[in-house]
Amino acid sequence: MSFTLATWNINSVRLREPIVLKLLEEEAPDVLCLQECKSPVEKIPLEGFAALGYTHMVARGQKGYNGVAILSRIPMVEAESFDFAELGHARHIAGQLENGVTVHNFYVPAGGDVPDREVNEKFGQKLDYLSDMRDHFRREKPSKSILVGDLNIAPREDDVWSHKKLLKVVSHTPIEVEALGDVQDAAGWVDITRQDIPEGQLYSWWSYRARDWDVADKGRRLDHVWATSDISNAGHGSRVVRDARGWEKPSDHAPVFATFDL
Incomplete structure (x- = not known):
């Protein structure tokens, strides 16, 4: 079974329903993981998605906040959901596909503007969330699993437009990069995107504040597709649909894709 998966921080699924439908029509992933849906489950606009x-x-x-959803053309049942760091936020959902693959969809806290938990509670929440993720995957080693989402960290030097200028900016600080690495190491997660595209600048997010985001190109790779080592070799075809950042009423994130032959 071959299936294509995409992850996208949509920044309000109801407000941006038209571009979700556009992506589903034009790119047709089998599974679409959305973050920052900002909607109660019962108000997610399912009718248009189901029609496709x-x-x-x-x-x-x-x-109004957070929210994660997985849409699928393949039969899927809910596997589990966790409130890491006990924040009371809707930031994780996992579904199991009919081939036995579990897909974890995460929206890690952004962490605010100041990378110091002593003066910024949100940064502390982010670090606590990552610690809980690490501990969970150490306790319950996953297999045949994919982890995707807006992890709100750009770990590599070529995952940001300027490593030097962003070292003290939330999303690329050494403490965050180390924390994300600990989550990855806890279960031997393989970064599928960088397995496929090992070299070069690669971004999935561009700030709304940029007057011309495309020309300025001051991006960060905040959105990730990982897989457990037992299925990582089945992943291929990774790409960022950069054009989606320029669609009408866009999210500030672009969708990230990968295909798995399992």
Whole structure:
């Protein structure tokens, strides 16, 4: 079984329903993982998605904030959901596909503007969330699993437009990069995107603040596709649909794709 998966921080699934439908029509992933849905589950606009064949969904919702959902053309059942760091936020959902693959969809806290937990509670929450993720995957080693989402960290020097200028900017600080690395090491997660595209600048997020995001190109790779080592060799075809950042009323993130032959 071959299937294509995409992850996208949509920044309000109801507000941006038209571009979700556009992506589903034009790119047709088998599985689409959305973050920052900003909607209770019962208000996610399923009718249009179902009309395109996406009749399966697992989700956790929250009015106005957070929220994660997995849409699928492949039969899928809910596997689990965790409230890491006990924040009371809808930031994780996992679904199991009919081939036995579990897909974890995460929206890691952004962490605010100041990379110091002593003066910025949100940064502390982010680090605690990552610590809980690490501890969970150490305790319960996953297999045949894919982890995707807006992890809100660009770990590599070529995952940001300027390593030197962003070293003290939340999302690329050494403490965050180390914390994300600990999550990855806890279960031997393989970064599928960088397995496929090992070299060169690669971004999935461009700030709304940029007057012309495309020309300035001051991006960061905040959105990730990982897989457990037992299926990582089955991953290929990774790409960022950069054009989606320029669609009408866009998210500030672009979708990231990968295909798995399992």
